[in-house]
Amino acid sequence: MAINRKELVSRHNPILTQIRTQSPLSVGNGNFAYTADITGMQTLYGEYKQVLPLCTMAQWGWHTKPVSKERYAYALEDVEMTEYPWKDRKVYYAKEKKAGNEEVYDWVRQNPHKCNLARIALKKGKKEIEAGQISNIYQELHLYEGLLESCFCLDGVPCQVKTVCCGEEDTLAFWIESESLAEDLTVEFAFPYGSPDISASNWEAEEAHTSEIVEQTEEKVVWKRTLDRDIYYVTLFLEKARVEQEAKHRFSLVPTNPLKSDRQSNKQLDKSLNKQSNQQQLAFRVRFEREDAFRKRKTLEDKKSVQQVFDEAAQHWKAFWEKGGVVDLHRSRDARAMELERRIVLSQYLLAIQSAGNMPPQETGLTCNSWYGKAHLEMYLWHEAYLPLFQHTELLERSLSWYLEHLPQAKENAARNGYRGARWPKMVAESGIDCPSPIATLLIWQQPHIIYMLELAYQDGKDRAFLEKYYMVVKESADFMADLAVYNEEKAVYELLAPVIPVQENHAPMDTKNPAFELEYWNLGLRLAAKWAERLQKEEDSKEWKKIAKQMAPMAVGDGCYLAHENCPETYTTFAKDHPSMLCAYGLIDSGRIQRNIMKNSLKKVVENWDYPSLWGWDFAVMAMTAVRLGEPEYAIELLLMDTFKNRYVESGNNFQEGRPDLPLYLPGNGSLLLAIALMTAGYPESGPLVGFPKNGQWEVEFENIHPFPC
DSSP, X not given: OOOOHHHHHHTTOOEESSOOTTXXXXXXXXXXXXXXXXXXXXXXXXXXXXXXXXXXXXXXXXXXXXXOSSOOOOOGGGSOOEEEEETTEEEEESOSOOTTOHHHHHHHHHOSEEXXXXXXXXXXXXXXXXXXXXXXXXXXXXXXXXXXXXXXXXXXXXXXXXXXXXXXXXXXXXXXXXXXXXXXXXXXXXXXBOOSSTTOOBSSOGGGEEEEEEEEOSXXXXXXXXXXXEEEEEEEEOSSEEXXXXXXXXXXXXXXXXXXXXXXXXXXXXXXXXXXXXXXXXXXXXXXXXXXXXXXXXXXXXXXXXXXXXXHHHHHHHHHHHHSOEEEOTTOOSTTHHHHHHHHHHHHHHHHHHTOSSSOOOTTTTTSOSGGXXXXXXXXXXXXXXXXXXXXXXXXHHHHHHHHHTHHHHHHHHHTTTOSSOOOOSEEOTTXXXXXXXXXXXXXXXXXXXXXXXXXXXXXXXXXXXXXXHHHHHHHHHHHXXXXXXXXXXXXXXXXXXXXXXXXXXXXXXXXXXXXXHHHHHHHHHHHHHHHHHHTTOXXXXXXXXXXXXXXXXXXXXXXXXXXXXXXXTTTTTTOOSOOGGGHHHHTOOOSOOOHHHHHHHHHHHHHHOOGGGOOHHHHHHHHHHHHHTTOHHHHHHXXXXXXXXXXXXXXXXXXXXXXXXXXXXXXXXXXXXXXXXXXXXXXXXXXXXXXXXSSSSOOOEEESOOOOOO
């Protein structure tokens, strides 16, 4: 019997009855997101700012702050590099902030940064609304329809706000109902300057940017936003309302004759929202576009109604939920089942709106600005690798194309130190250029991600055309991996040598030799690349890859456990912090070279000795996946749902990071959870299904449209 998907999804609609600054709710489409407070808008901006700022963000929404009036930008080549010995030559990385070069280092690291496109908020008498004015709160995010419904009283007067984001374009629609609309309730549009901080907003630099109305009619207002050389447009479509400028970057939408529900258009809107009322109503939509998209669209007639945006959002989300993988646990008797099901459903929603865009996402997606809004490519897998396993490869393909487009920059990155192929950096903006960092430039485990994820996508029903389209990405990525591996004639193995910082980032680059997960990922990645070559009859390309994969050095062992790397006998004592990366070598992948008894000892040591506050959200999924492959499903569930500092999921479904104002949420936690669920339900080669759930009569698990892991 097919799973009732609407019922499954809807039973986990987030519902808030009080202000929860840890858990604002968002609407979006993968390339654009709007995060709202309890009013369904960004009314209580100040209340939320210190915990989780309310932003309107797009994948394309970048800002570069000029160096000075005389110079617009620095380049990576302007950063003073750190020299390291490697093999028989010197290599150079933008790792350390050198004396006299601090300004350059910081500027290149922080620019470009994502920017907050606008604040859209309710105002009362054109004044800020405070939390004390709001009572009788009931807010529900209808996941199946992508509709945020917010009910509350403002100074004792009932208000209702409905908020959606169009699935196909960066357009928001709002529907507001309140008697206060006939008095002094307005909507403010406020535009900040760009900032690299977590809020992506600088509200003080009023003279540094412009908010110019370039078109105004009874039906629409168009703002041209200019932040130095960065330009975007905001188009407000309105009816029976006017726009008044309150300050240089603040504008009010004032109802002139608030719509009533006896109008035919609003009868239709009310019907679609299951609402009948005689209250005053205001409906409008607002579209955000970068300059090139605005210019292309400008000649096209746009008669779309607010009703159509609501309808398109509902259609978009119905299609999403009905197509991909789902897991139903509601018949289970284990007390943990419904919390696990809640996390699965909400993680799917959050990742679809925050991480499924046209380039790899930042850790906080489009909610707010982590690390200046730049993507960390080593997290790409944790954000999006679940997509082809859940049969949503069409969403993954949006960002796969980014790798194809930025292959030239990756080749330049490799050539900078004399390597063949394409080296994918860790920390990038949309340009794909490497970023100075005390850690980022020396990480390598992001390198095989693209090969592994392309293979996952191929396994989800892709054809030869897909292989041909992405083969050069695979080839150039594998060529760099082959060139980085150094042959040890004495041991007859290929090694990964210093300078390198492993997955577990608390190791010095010159101390690290043969990091555990990287060895197995190199082995698997090169073998997968060889498969791609053979499928396309390009066997000549694969000879070196297969040779190196076959002779990769084994993971180092000490006291019956796998070590973080060959020079780290203190793995489970001094270095028992950050990511327990040796577990990735069996939990995430299986290269076929792991000794199960040693991995079992390693998992036990991690659980007993690790510093839990130093873990990250995806580490719990890795521990759980390792337990699954070791045949311990009860242990896997215990680890996946461990109640500890970094593994808590708030009402919104976000993996909230307590005490981290610079990183209030962590989407790789959500993505890794879905990877673990794919392993637990569909399994892996020769495991059979439901390998991750105990056969104790307490779990009844149904799942649909989830592929097993390919290895």
